[in-house]
Amino acid sequence: MSSDREGLIVYINGEFVPWDQARVHVFSPLAKYGAGVFEGIRGYWSERRGKMLVFRLREHMERLELSQRIMRFEEVVPAGEMAATTLELVRRNRFRTSVHIRPTVYVDGDGGSAARGPVGTFVTAVPRGTPDRVRDGCTAQVSSWERIGDRSMPPRAKATANYNNARFAGIQAGIDGYDAAIMLNGRGKVAEGQGMCLFLVRDGVAVTPSITSDILESITRDTVLTLLRDMGIATSERDVDRSEFFLASEAFFCGTGWEITPINAVDGAPVGAGRPGEVTRRVQKAYFDLVHGVSGDRPEWISEV
Ligand code: PMP
Numbered sequence: 001m002s003s004d005r006e007g008l009i010v011y012i013n014g015e016f017v018p019w020d021q022a023r024v025h026v027f028s029p030l031a032k033y034g035a036g037v038f039e040g041i042r043g044y045w046s047e048r049r050g051k052m053l054v055f056r057l058r059e060h061m062e063r064l065e066l067s068q069r070i071m072r073f074e075e076v077v078p079a080g081e082m083a084a085t086t087l088e089l090v091r092r093n094r095f096r097t098s099v100h101i102r103p104t105v106y107v108d109g110d111g112g113s114a115a116r117g118p119v120g121t122f123v124t125a126v127p128r129g130t131p132d133r134v135r136d137g138c139t140a141q142v143s144s145w146e147r148i149g150d151r152s153m154p155p156r157a158k159a160t161a162n163y164n165n166a167r168f169a170g171i172q173a174g175i176d177g178y179d180a181a182i183m184l185n186g187r188g189k190v191a192e193g194q195g196m197c198l199f200l201v202r203d204g205v206a207v208t209p210s211i212t213s214d215i216l217e218s219i220t221r222d223t224v225l226t227l228l229r230d231m232g233i234a235t236s237e238r239d240v241d242r243s244e245f246f247l248a249s250e251a252f253f254c255g256t257g258w259e260i261t262p263i264n265a266v267d268g269a270p271v272g273a274g275r276p277g278e279v280t281r282r283v284q285k286a287y288f289d290l291v292h293g294v295s296g297d298r299p300e301w302i303s304e305v
Contacts, residue, residue: 008125012120012122013108017190022124028109028110037102037104037106041086043098045095045097046292052305055256056219057300058083061083062079063217064082066156070156074117095127101125102124103123103126104121106119107120107158116221137276138264139180139263139264140180140182140266141176142242143169145181170195192216196220196261199224203279205236206228213240220254227287248272249271249272250272250276251284252276
């Protein structure tokens with residue numbers, strides 16, 4: 001088996017192996033039921049420093065611990081251990097370009113759907129840059145698929161199986177000609193995108209659904225709230241209604257993968273002027289200056305490799 005990932009090194013269960021040798025058994029609860037939890041982390045290559053800057057590694061690994069507890073794995077792989085392994089993986093791959101890192105903790109062995117162990121781990125890192133939609137903005141559809149809820153599939157666990165929910169919404173948005181989906185929760189309130197959180201700006205206040213809106217407790221959302229407060233822009237975490245997109249002057253998605261992506265239109269109706277707004281642009285600049293190590297702010301959020 002050859003792949004365009006050839007040459008990359010993967011960490012799996014105590015070993016660093018070539019890409020094509022990183023295997024999980026077909027009968028594992030991971031393969032059968034999606035019994036895994038994971039993280040998506042970005043490393044930004046700094047040409048100036050000649051280093052990879054891994055953003056908020058500690059917070060991601062702490063969330064990975066939280067996901068394992070919610071999923072009731074028989075042991076919790078400590079954040080510090082996964083962080084050290086991840087930094088070593090980045091080091092061994094000798095990247096000279098920005099990357100997306102994906103640590104996973106999963107149920108290995110051959111158990112059934114209630115198996116809680118044995119617990120396995122793997123980490124991948126692959127090159128990934130910032131897509132054009134971050135500059136240009138995107139269009140979104142309010143999905144007819146409901147966001148999973150805490151009574152069925154806890155949304156605050158970053159669990160592999162949860163992403164079938166995102167899959168339905170993402171596929172339908174694509175078929176219908178939109179770039180992204182916005183999902184409502186079981187109470188009919190806005191939750192998030194299909195793999196990212198969101199903000200809208202109303203009367204100068206940056207509003208985002210609260211952490212009890214069936215969202216993933218996004219680390220980028222937390223970063224954005226911090227940046228907005230630093231800029232003196234008022235923020236509000238509350239229930240958000242779908243119709244507020246028609247009243248908002250701006251809206252944007254946020255997440256490790258989606259970074260800060262302006263939302264130009266929802267369901268074909270322009271948000272504000274229908275192009276990236278001023279608050280969005282300011283947040284983008286602050287965010288990219290931060291993650292690229294240009295601003296030098298919050299050094300505790302950056303792990304240099
Ligand atoms: N919601 C979902 C469902 C996600 O998969 C992600 C990406 N991890 C986010 C929100 C954004 O979270 P973060 O900012 O921590 O990447």
